[in-house]
Amino acid sequence: MRRAAAISIAATLIGTLTPQSAAACEQLRMVKGGVVVSVTDGDTVVLDSDLVVRLIGTQAPKLPLGRDDFPTWPLAPEAKAALESLLLGQTVRLGYGGEEMDRYGRALAHVFVEMPQGDIWAQLHMVGSGLARVYSFPDNRKCLDALMAAEAQARAERLGIWADPYYSVRAADDLTTLADRAGQYELVEGRVLLSEKSGSRVYLNFGRYWKEDFTGVIEAPALRLFATAGLNPEDLAGALVRIRGWVDERDGPRIEITHPEQIEVLARP
Template identity: 60%
Template sequence: MSTLLMAVPGAAPALSQTCDALQAGPSGRVVAISDGDTVDLDTGLTVRLVGIQAPKLPLGRDGFEAWPLGDEAKAAIEDLVMGRDVTLYYGGENRDRHGRALAHVVVERNGTEIWVQAEMLRLGLARVYSFPDNRSCLDVLYAAEAQGRADRLGIWRDPYYAIRDGGDHQALLEREGGYELVEGRVLNAERVGSRVYLNFGRVWREDFTAVIESAGLRVFEQAGIDPLGFDNAVIRVRGWIESADGPRIDITHPEQIEVLARP
């Protein structure tokens, strides 16, 4: 996605009307729900809703603190699909290392097809979360997320999920280990060896940087996008905050970047 998609008012779009890049998979009835983006079917298949990340719950992990609104996200998806038949659609890698299906999920309610990922985003109870091997339909999901954010629903009222300032490296370091949305102006886009650095400050050993490694650069090249073209653009990036010569996010595919303004 090369530009920020504006949200459209109303309910989340139906998958069949907005994305034809997916292949239909199996169907099954939802019999259990772990959290806001993971469900179990009566076929024995566990489904991770690809393309989104809902607030995380501990799920038995020692010392893990629930993210705000985790219970609300779980309740919302329970209301949408619990006990109902759903159909899976695949748009990339269809299994993760745990054997879970990586799928888009569609449920029919009162004669209306509901794309569960888009609805969770529209409700403000998830954020777009993508991988280089699963990038289908992300433009529509970004639009649904933007709608939830514009309406200040769910997570968008909670400071825990606030969009971070790319110019405030100290505040970003305090979010190390977290999945964050960070925006600001790229003061310098530079290729050094096999990497591209998108620098949000002048002091590269301290300031926030988005880093594209060689594998990511191949994905950008395949998409026909030159990351050096982000120089002086205002962008929003999303990913996990790490600390290495200041805070950084590793960029593995173009859809992690939304362009808000070009010079």
């Protein structure tokens, strides 16, 4: 049943591909890639040159891939099947917009499949079909606006992962759920009660008891990126925001914010 659903999703995806997808991400260093000979999961492929490519800017549901005691995330097989239907056997180009290789030797690239109607941006369509989330890094931040817009639309339409509670946007005041999700990548939404600088850090406090409530923590390197972008996180007091990142547990649940794109401002006071 799930395999059939994945094939249906992929067929719908390919049926809606348009050349405008490629035009949405023009800030990249483009190079020839090769032919996709295998798909590892919903955000990783292997080319005929043996180059492993991690689809930068996205995080698809994860598969165990040989890891002991690692659960299959909901819709992980569907995400892999959809990416296979889109890319397997296809000639692709790679677009680099930041750090180009990770510590595992994988290329960190945007992937464009060459099709008769024009190049198609794989990341945009995986996110837009609800089979991946936007997942960014401080050294790889190109083309995120288009991906964020596609994610917002998929979430509004409850496509793919956005219909599954596993991927729900968490409430900043739901401390029990956030504590249970420690070690996971989450989207957390709430109103910033207080934004204050202490030493080299800025803390976004979402409750009155900072040792218990949810907090966003912005370290000095990230503050420099905020300053370069002309943004001051201390201005976020009273704002309704959505933060994405890895939840840890230290004086209550928290997320470290390493670059501005991790924060979406939903409403100002």
